[in-house]
Amino acid sequence: MALAIFDLDNTLLAGDSDHAWLEFLSTLGIVDGEELRRANDRYYRDYMNGELDMGDFLRFVLAPMAAHPRRQLDAWHCQYMQERVLPMITDASRALVRKHADAGDTLLIITATNRFVTAPIAVELGVPTLLATEAECDDNGEFTGRSYGIPCFQEGKVERLRQWLGARGLPWEDSLSTAYFYSDSHNDLPLLELVGNPVAVDPDKILLATAQERGWPVLSLHGSCHPVT
Template sequence: MPEEKIVAVATRPVASAQHGEAAFFDVDNTLMRGASLFHVARKMYQRGAFTIPQAAGFAWKQLMFVFRGENIDDVHAVRDTALSLASGFTVEDIAALGEEVYDEMIESRIWPGTKALAEQHLRMGRPVWLVTATPIEVATVISTRLGLTGALGTVGEIRDGSYTGRLVGEILHGPAKAVAVRGIAESEGLDLNRCWAYSDSHNDIPLLSMVGHPVAINPDTRLRRHAREHNWPVYDFRSGRRAATLGLKAATVGGAIYGLWRGFSRFRGPTV
């Protein structure tokens, strides 16, 4: 029988919530710049898990993620590819990969403003959880390194100490995040009306809508509009956001892909 894993992992003792309060943070484009799964793919490429054409596909999806925000079809496509590539990796392999990805690629991409918000909640005695479609192993590393309470993430099935390439449950995305947070609230005795949630994506509106204090961070167009209509706070930590957007629109697709391609090719090592 496959080994069962839970969707949430506590990385530090769960403190008694301040009046049943807690804060929940999305990861991609909310806590960090870009998509964490893309950086996992880069690290797997270093280890020879897939080919250069597959790397180009990941690069294109990362470009689209930065350009237009989160898209459910792209999320599912990356998930399916990553799962197939992870098949056969051991638990120890993925744990080490998560640590390397954080040190080499994620730490420098953490938004200082979002980190400061999380730290403020901790100082007020509120547990802080990450809620992300990112693999739970990587989400747990991020949570641990930042001193947060724990993480909820997508869980891969393990058999005999290795990943099978299948999921336990569904990808933690969209409405699934709301379900997972409700489960944490029930187990920890939280009052969701006194909780906070932070995200950049309109896909997380179900999560944001279920808490008393929803906050949009670096929002996509649809979430920005929704936040304004509902008087939600909006924080944008992207410096020169409008200029950057215009620059992306003016750039050729070939030029943008070249930059991402170099992100992969620099890890290929010397040619023979």
């Protein structure tokens, strides 16, 4: 029995849940579509270069959540799940999660996308534990537009996982020595380099080169070149 850790966007999902959420809000007229496209191009370029200002990005993506009541956001999210998320979940992704579940492994999604967007996705995938960037709420449960705690991004994923293991009294080195971590992005190298079983999933160019150099498995969940067995 091992720890099976999954990145979410472009890994278990054939797409980015943060971007898809904002695009969905754009179709409803909640956010400006042109502004979204300009900002997304800039943030994506910074992300791929490993230069993303996470604080600035979070202010951008969380602002629409602060502008609307939680009840309305929840209703929109249900529609978003049906229209945008379910088509991004491939049979191969479900099979990979099921493979680790059948082995008795501890399943965990670790993602930079905020918990509001990703918690229902984790439920849909059958992954009971989610480590995500946290969106702040006021005393009435309404979003403030701010995040809190350590963003679950780059080295932040390592620290959040360390906190999670520590809170459960699980040894760090022993837990990671047998752990699997599936990711598409070189931004996840801080955690990929620590686990005993790193797997590059439909990787970006930097992660693909790193995986090939180090002999890490390369898997596709969004095509047919490396089916899950």
